[in-house]
Amino acid sequence: MSEPDKYLPEAIETKWCERWAAERTNEPDLDRAERPFYNLMMFPYPSAEGLHVGNLFAFTGADVYGRFKRMQGYQVFEPIGFDAFGIHSENFAIKVGVHPAELIPRNIANFTRQLTRMGGMFSWRNVLSTTEPSYYKWTQWVFLQLYKQGLAYKKHGAVNWCPSCKTVLSNEQVIAGACERCGTVVEQRALEQWYFRITDYAERLLANLDDPTKMDWSDTTVMAQKNWLGRSHGAEITFRASDAASSGITVYTTRPDTLFGATFLVLAPEHPLVDALTTGAHRAAVEAYRAQAAAQDVVTRKVGDKEKTGVFTGSTALNPATGGQVQVWIADYVLMDYGTGAIMAVPGHDERDFAFATKFGLPIVRVIAGPGEDAGTPLDAAHTGIDGGGRMVNSREFDGRTPMDTKAAITSWLTSRGTGKETVQYRLYDWCISRQRYWGPPIPIIYCDDCGPVPVPEADLPVVLPAIDDFRPDDSGVSPLARHAEWYFVPCPTCGKQGRRETDVSDTFLDSAWYFLRYPSSELTDRPFDLARTKKWLPVASYIGGNEHAVLHLLYSRFITMVLHDAGMLDFEEPFRKFRAHGLIVKDGAKMSKSRGNVVVPDQYIDKWGADTFRTYLMFLGPFQEGGDFRDAGISGPRRFLDKVWELVIQARHPDSFDAEIRREVLVKWHQVKQRVAEEIEHLRYNTAIAALMELVNVLRDQNCAERTLVTELVQMTAPFAPHFAEECWERLGHKRTIFDSTWPSFDPALTIEDTITVAVQVNGKTRGSVVVPRDSTEAVVRTAAEADPAVAKYLAGEIKKVIWVPGRMLSFVVVS
RNA sequence: GCUCGGGUGGCGAAAUGGUAGACGCAGGGGACUUAAAAUCCCCAGGGGGCAACCCCGUCCCGGUUCGAGUCCGGGCCCGAGUACCA
Numbered sequence: 064m065s066e067p068d069k070y071l072p073e074a075i076e077t078k079w080c081e082r083w084a085a086e087r088t089n090e091p092d093l094d095r096a097e098r099p100f101y102n103l104m105m106f107p108y109p110s111a112e113g114l115h116v117g118n119l120f121a122f123t124g125a126d127v128y129g130r131f132k133r134m135q136g137y138q139v140f141e142p143i144g145f146d147a148f149g150i151h152s153e154n155f156a157i158k159v160g161v162h163p164a165e166l167i168p169r170n171i172a173n174f175t176r177q178l179t180r181m182g183g184m185f186s187w188r189n190v191l192s193t194t195e196p197s198y199y200k201w202t203q204w205v206f207l208q209l210y211k212q213g214l215a216y217k218k219h220g221a222v223n224w225c226p227s228c229k230t231v232l233s234n235e236q237v238i239a240g241a242c243e244r245c246g247t248v249v250e251q252r253a254l255e256q257w258y259f260r261i262t263d264y265a266e267r268l269l270a271n272l273d274d275p276t277k278m279d280w281s282d283t284t285v286m287a288q289k290n291w292l293g294r295s296h297g298a299e300i301t302f303r304a305s306d307a308a309s310s311g312i313t314v315y316t317t318r319p320d321t322l323f324g325a326t327f328l329v330l331a332p333e334h335p336l337v338d339a340l341t342t343g344a345h346r347a348a349v350e351a352y353r354a355q356a357a358a359q360d361v362v363t364r365k366v367g368d369k370e371k372t373g374v375f376t377g378s379t380a381l382n383p384a385t386g387g388q389v390q391v392w393i394a395d396y397v398l399m400d401y402g403t404g405a406i407m408a409v410p411g412h413d414e415r416d417f418a419f420a421t422k423f424g425l426p427i428v429r430v431i432a433g434p435g436e437d438a439g440t441p442l443d444a445a446h447t448g449i450d451g452g453g454r455m456v457n458s459r460e461f462d463g464r465t466p467m468d469t470k471a472a473i474t475s476w477l478t479s480r481g482t483g484k485e486t487v488q489y490r491l492y493d494w495c496i497s498r499q500r501y502w503g504p505p506i507p508i509i510y511c512d513d514c515g516p517v518p519v520p521e522a523d524l525p526v527v528l529p530a531i532d533d534f535r536p537d538d539s540g541v542s543p544l545a546r547h548a549e550w551y552f553v554p555c556p557t558c559g560k561q562g563r564r565e566t567d568v569s570d571t572f573l574d575s576a577w578y579f580l581r582y583p584s585s586e587l588t589d590r591p592f593d594l595a596r597t598k599k600w601l602p603v604a605s606y607i608g609g610n611e612h613a614v615l616h617l618l619y620s621r622f623i624t625m626v627l628h629d630a631g632m633l634d635f636e637e638p639f640r641k642f643r644a645h646g647l648i649v650k651d652g653a654k655m656s657k658s659r660g661n662v663v664v665p666d667q668y669i670d671k672w673g674a675d676t677f678r679t680y681l682m683f684l685g686p687f688q689e690g691g692d693f694r695d696a697g698i699s700g701p702r703r704f705l706d707k708v709w710e711l712v713i714q715a716r717h718p719d720s721f722d723a724e725i726r727r728e729v730l731v732k733w734h735q736v737k738q739r740v741a742e743e744i745e746h747l748r749y750n751t752a753i754a755a756l757m758e759l760v761n762v763l764r765d766q767n768c769a770e771r772t773l774v775t776e777l778v779q780m781t782a783p784f785a786p787h788f789a790e791e792c793w794e795r796l797g798h799k800r801t802i803f804d805s806t807w808p809s810f811d812p813a814l815t816i817e818d819t820i821t822v823a824v825q826v827n828g829k830t831r832g833s834v835v836v837p838r839d840s841t842e843a844v845v846r847t848a849a850e851a852d853p854a855v856a857k858y859l860a861g862e863i864k865k866v867i868w869v870p871g872r873m874l875s876f877v878v879v880s
Numbered sequence: 881g882c883u884c885g886g887g888u889g890g891c892g893a894a895a896u897g898g899u900a901g902a903c904g905c906a907g908g909g910g911a912c913u914u915a916a917a918a919u920c921c922c923c924a925g926g927g928g929g930c931a932a933c934c935c936c937g938u939c940c941c942g943g944u945u946c947g948a949g950u951c952c953g954g955g956c957c958c959g960a961g962u963a964c965c966a
Binding site: 291293295318329396402405413652694697699704750753754755757758821833877878 | 881882883884885886891892893894898899902903904905906919932933945946947948958959960961962964965966
């Protein structure tokens, strides 16, 4: 028996998924759209487990926004794709013994099913996967553009190496210095790696973050990027070596003010001057220390809070301020890839230097004295911080000045003497993009004995990743691709002699650093992105994603966009006009992951409650930008809400006379809710938007008011959250075209104002009552009413010293008894 | 350690410096039912009082204000990011 008036989520959702697909409802005309709105969300990595609740939360939140924008009259392009290359897929494939080329399509099919089922407004015509040759052809092309501009280069870089698995490991695969798979202690190996010169762009990447005409981003994300770029302001200072034969040692410091307290120098073990500085008696110890530092894995070397180690080189240098001799040491706490790879150690005012000096018995000099201290007060710990109210001591003519002043003064003093200069440093380092792995786009370079490295001509792209069965990494230190002679040997594009292909593949982050450029042009095979379409749709109007990508993905995308902009291919240099980070959905206080065994799969909930209820529930849980712990406890609430809306739709009727039938109170509530819901959705405060809709529904039911216009607009406002449901209601209300091409309900500001207002009355700051008065009542009217209220009057016994009137809200008496 | 969030009923959460707890879940009481489910109505921060009402209450301590969950200073706890960056 069928019940046509019953809300049956499953049937409705299936019906509308099919209809949207058949009628291409979600595919905007990319060439002719007049009010384009590019609504982007971070494309997923298609794992074998499928979408989890956290993914669904993120996608739903972005989808709600896209649907809302569409109803505001924009042509919304909401594409989706799959970030399917990379070490995750490869490792999983190795583990289960199935080739990634077989595994990934299977996972993508499952993801596609889930994404369709959740009711995302995805333009499936433009779907892409980074593993398709038609996509990575252009990833390789992007590499070549950087290469052409001299922004891609090769140098030796340290990688983690597992001597047991005989393979390169990513930093995430090294747990406490050991291989995550076999537990063997990981070593450092120097391999030739490809790098992108992102450091050239550090300044622009930083400056644009503060330019509201280019970027409107979540504060948390901006902050994370700034920290990552790590701009610091200081000076390079050259210490002359005591031995006239050797040249000076240049250090970088952010604290030139403490120069008088610099009692020794420390060089990174890899520093090129170490050889020249090492004297005979110390050579053996220095060599041993350097060897030991070189053997450490990349992760442990950089992890802080370690016992300090180091050795003396035997040389000394001259402190340019004091003229005194200072010893030159090497230690692994100084990193070659930051600053100049050498520091002046100021143990009195730097914790690390203090620990080092204490351990090795080096002198500690105080140069800043805080309140109640003087030049002779002993230091039992480093006194860091430049603006703690301290004054300079033991610093000759600078004594008595503030460290802040002194920093500038010493810098210019050094500059005038030619022994130093003001500099700016960034913590950012160049992006290592090569991977000695299989599952990625081959880097399009051919090595020729005569011509050197030659880029693959763009006409020859893509360099197809060959389908090989033995894709496991081996102990050679090079990619498995090197074992395939038929692929490896290739004629040199320049001279035609036999050359060899680059066997490294590129980093997954390169795949995702430009995908948003590809979406609008994804069906075009002869260009990476069409100029006209790019001009129409980009930069991205709204990008929503997780803050775990606040740094790498978002920074790399900005960098690639800037490079293409500089090459004259894009007319914007920031790809994402607006970025909002959604919150993280955790389970039992921890991020969902298979290893923790706390992954919540959405399918069971959709089976039981329907996608619309589940979407609404996820958005109602709490603030979208905060996330939270997933529980399914309250899911019946949103379902009951949809049931109530459904009932109103079934009962919807035409009034004889609109104003006569609907009481003023309902009308005001209705307009208030329309105003509020639009505002809340615009700011991604979905939980309160839904709460407002629930209030409206409750009022309509209490007043037994199923007026047709009103119910229709209510349905429209639920549409972003419960799209299938809303379509069905919309159709039942007699509409033919999709609800998402209808216009978002507008409100009348005049009708959001109530006839009467409730004014709180306080006496000496404590609320003692309230009065209900006409909307525009003056202070005098309210005061008279308040004084007549016995609940208030009894507190007004003394002298009324003052009355504070907050129009329309509150009246406060200040009484002295 | 540093940077950024956050601490409000039994629970998820609301609250331009102006009646704290909207909305929802769970709970209690009632209606309908042979019964249950579903649905509907009512109650619901804690304490006191027959009641009208009163007192206390947003992590802790202090401050600004007629008035502080909200602003300022100090502290505690939780979460995220980052990590020897000189």
